[in-house]
Amino acid sequence: MARDPKHDVLFETVKIGPKVTRNRFWQTSHCAGPGAERPGAQAHLRGMKAEGGWGVVFTEFCSIHPEADEYPFTSARIWDQGDVANLSYMCDIAHRHGSLAGIQLWYSGGNAPGLESREFGRSPSQWLSPIFATRSVYGYEMDEADIRTVINMYVEAGKRAAQAGFDILEVSAGDDTLPTQFLQPRFNQRSDKYGGSFENRSRFLIELLQALKRALGGHCAVTTRFEIDTLHGPEGVEAHEDGVRVLESLRREGVVDLVALKIGDYAEWGEDAGASRFRKSGWMTPFIKQGKSILGPDIPVVGNGRLTSPDEMVALIRAGVLDIIGGARPSIADPFLPTKISEGRVEDIRECIGCNICVSKFQQGGQIMCTQNVTIGEEYRRGWHPEKFPRTASPCSVLVVGAGPAGMECARVLGSRGYIVHLREAESELGGHWRFVSTLPRLSEWGRVITYRQTQLSKLRKHVEVHLGVGKMTANDVLQYGADRVVLATGSHWHGDGRGANYGPIAGADDTLPHVLTPTQIFRGKSVPGDRVLILDGDGYFMGITLAELMANQGKQVTYVCDAADVAEYGMFTMEAGNNKRMLFEKGIKIYSNHWVDRIEAGKVQLSYLFKFGPDLLAPGSGAVPRKDNGGAFELKVDAVILVTSRYSENGLWRELKSRKSEWAANEVQDIFRTGDSKAPAQLNQAIWDAHRLAREFDSPHPAYPLPWIRERQLWGSPTIPRLGDPRANVDEP
């Protein structure tokens, strides 16, 4: 199809200082895990976005010097010639696809945990890091020589970046990095010319950009990603106050070729990478809309906001809010988003659902994952392409049982590879339990997991037949179906007896009783009796807290109990923790963390504090925990209990088929696999990954198990950089 002409504006070139980007798509710097330590993964992950049409692709946030060491969190690094070599491969691939390569220059100031370099960061004043407070992270206050030294660090890092082939040097002036530490009164108590007045607080940023411009501006674009509102009131940067003042200064001083705008600081990163549970696309617009008018026609503005709709993108450009569409998560969910718009295939866009699983893996110190695009991070190490599926050499027929997300993904990939697939679903709609999930409060965007796959399956009709409402298949049905190979994707359910991690069934927990319910039952319409409802959350991800909100929205008095130390604990990784707590407080939901339910009766439950036993160990005995019991049990009156405690695979069909393996050959069934939750309940990204992987490796010798992947790491005997005895580059002024 041809591109819709109204989207043409998205494909105009934009001049950025000495460079020109081929279109208005800018893959904003985002964490992914490879850093400068896994160069193949880095290059191919970013390179895939270049291939998919993003005019600019960026590294992760990139530390400029060992003093800005975020380890154990993985930044990119441009510290030495090893980093130059590793990142230059990324630049090569970006250039091969006609994209510009950008690097975000990052100095952590007083926020560097430094657990690899063990160095200290320098900051405008000395304070306990609000990011890593309980890890005792402090920097030390810079004198004017330090300021010149750190500016030199940026310049030297910029030179290495240019050497690696980067086109755009973006200075992070957000996320509580050094430039915004100088800007914000809460971090800057200086009384010299770098503190106090706005002019003084912004001096560091201006001088830094001047130095970069002077040293590298002829060769590279010099830009900044500026946090126009830190959401901290007057102690931080407010959009209509210092926010616009900074933009005025940047324009007046002529120190940048482009400005990318964001909101929220590092501690409130979840307001920049806003999860869809709390932020709908474009939520930052009220904060950034003045930016463009201040910067004028010559300084392009990049704006983000989890934008996946080309119409919305065009509207923002037409409204003068921004010039270039920034995207981090949309580029993860669909590296080919620009190409699909360009080719008029808007319905093929795999839209980000805003679940923040991607960043949750970084927050755990790991490698990126994505619920929508499970090929992310696999481009190099497994050779996966999000849009290309190798044709199978043995195109047999495959029955896929169950059309939840895993079954849909498996059928989609198998169909794309040339298999003849029948996807059969007991219920009358696609989506499995995810249909229910996407009806819950705040989760409507999560339904894109289903709608994207539904669209793709409809385009694969030649290869995939979808049969809905066929009821549960029996083992006989499967064996006699006539398929050469079978994949079971029958999902999982919530336990009805309250068992959770560490805890067996709860006395009185029986979901056949009216006052005891599971999410599965609520999905199927079981009503919640009475006004007082208790949610028991042993899962810690979204289900417990979402049902708590659902109940509160229905006017019930809600008590939320979890065994974890914090409510919906996984929200710490998805950066929803703050807003989760704000929501619970606003809705008046009572919280008991570190508690569990001992017993459920009609009208009441008994709770216990989990740390009611004393810290001392008693002599070993038999039949009891060897600790002193200090009490700590109490009763609560409740009318209903919803058990969000743990799940089990729906695998009765699998068990029966396996026990009848001797009959497979007679029925011309070659093999049977299971995938997704029916193998093991998991986060959705993992379930979809598993299904995708199975389909992609369906003709490998042992398709039930993944093939090896490339492990990037030091091999003994391979060279190392630096070597022992290498000098430290002196960046101090003489």
Next chain:
Amino acid sequence: MARDPKHDVLFETVKIGPKVTRNRFWQTSHCAGPGAERPGAQAHLRGMKAEGGWGVVFTEFCSIHPEADEYPFTSARIWDQGDVANLSYMCDIAHRHGSLAGIQLWYSGGNAPGLESREFGRSPSQWLSPIFATRSVYGYEMDEADIRTVINMYVEAGKRAAQAGFDILEVSAGDDTLPTQFLQPRFNQRSDKYGGSFENRSRFLIELLQALKRALGGHCAVTTRFEIDTLHGPEGVEAHEDGVRVLESLRREGVVDLVALKIGDYAEWGEDAGASRFRKSGWMTPFIKQGKSILGPDIPVVGNGRLTSPDEMVALIRAGVLDIIGGARPSIADPFLPTKISEGRVEDIRECIGCNICVSKFQQGGQIMCTQNVTIGEEYRRGWHPEKFPRTASPCSVLVVGAGPAGMECARVLGSRGYIVHLREAESELGGHWRFVSTLPRLSEWGRVITYRQTQLSKLRKHVEVHLGVGKMTANDVLQYGADRVVLATGSHWHGDGRGANYGPIAGADDTLPHVLTPTQIFRGKSVPGDRVLILDGDGYFMGITLAELMANQGKQVTYVCDAADVAEYGMFTMEAGNNKRMLFEKGIKIYSNHWVDRIEAGKVQLSYLFKFGPDLLAPGSGAVPRKDNGGAFELKVDAVILVTSRYSENGLWRELKSRKSEWAANEVQDIFRTGDSKAPAQLNQAIWDAHRLAREFDSPHPAYPLPWIRERQLWGSPTIPRLGDPRANVDEP
């Protein structure tokens, strides 16, 4: 000096199947961070212990297969030939020093987060992982073919380990790995021959050991690390029940050459690696003391317990509790512990203080640190040796101001390197604020930081003069002292105005008032008025909770308030979190997490819930956070407030000296450095590291800053293993 003959027993050889260890020192498998990805760091860290006399040195826990992928936590891995190559270098170094090399074979069962391999673990039954519950980690239930497959995985891993040169194959049957999942009723609900009775539940472990013995027993020692009590009562393993039964089976079946015993499961790992705040050396003895009698004379027993005293070690051997001294943390704090005992230099032992900083870094996903031995992890990458200090070529005189831990360490290392050092302390004792710390509840062992360095300084009298009680030095004193070079180690103090991370001074917080106190003031004797005391903890490590306990011990009504989501949040990394909460509950201390103090008055404070603002963002404004205020402030009556909110460097002397830099040359002062907390407040390990580093690199071109180190990582262009397209090894039975 000669060895004390009563310690001779520690240096007897012990036969372990086909191998013989040269003495009774066994470096228990412990996390460190290098894994199989940083082979140089791994080899030299373990190799240093071999050099220091540990007869056996182990890897980290070592994953046998990608299904047992603990990433993002770093295990060793013996998955492929890359791992064989990397770990063989470790074995080479161990053998060079006459030690045996051990590998702990680990399969996570249902507890594998799998964030690198993305595979699922197999487990006896299916359950939500108690270790990673809120990350939705589940395995899948094994059938009998799976059991044979996983046993094959162990055997194949054992073969690779033997190929790498390992002498001892230790099967983890603790820490909630697969063998103990089979053993424990809470994880095993099977009804086949692997579930139900003790015989059935122990079958997997026995069959596994038999298979390893059969395949590799002629060449390698086959052993197990067995958790004799999981501290879960009858749902787990109890020492006097299934614990001893397992040992009886192991002896009867003749399947092991040695048994290492431990207690506590993976979730209660802090009961095995017991922090000294809760566990004194040898605390496991009541649980393990029957072990030896059951196993008989032919099966040696390894026991741990943070043992650092040779007399205690000998007593345990004489009492028949164990045969071999296991040590993880003692070997980290002092790799040369065996050598020092052997040479009769017991007073030189750098005893572990049980602070668990080492494991806290692993828990954060990073590389090991140690408060006592800051050379740990630096053996390869910086070439540091814990007992050897290169003589300086320019042995000038150095004045070190301040004899807290950083000053002492700096003086010790400078003195060892041949500098002439004067270490001057204002107070009449060594130790700085750490003297106070080690008088606080549960922290007496932390005083070893001081006593070790005191002893070493006394041995360095030829090079280090210690001047105590000299009062505070002024800038004039320093300049006129006559030293060629100066190091300031003047420490830090707690803010007296309540400022913390994210929070400025608190209204009414003024530590000149009688009812407002800081830890520094309590150290100096300021008394806490009244019965009701509130601890405000913005630090989140040990000080807040320890002062809360101190106050409770004095009979006060204690309220503990912190801004973090959990009490003493860093305890999650040191594995003290559970016992911290148990202690607070036992002592009746009231907790407000996610709160902060708004205002302090005589007799009362106002507190606020930190998430009192709504989750929605309002339009940007000026002068306020753009969120709805939902209330959430309240008053508490208290008689005193102790502010443990944040610290500041004591650096007035530094500032003055720097401002008078022009006078240095005239006073023949070449340069002046600062180190430790006076540079930036930090955890003690970091402060000591910084002081040690400065002294070690005192003659580098820019001693204020660290030299580069060897970064182990993939360099683009270097080989990788596996390569794309490599087959997966089939371990299924045909």
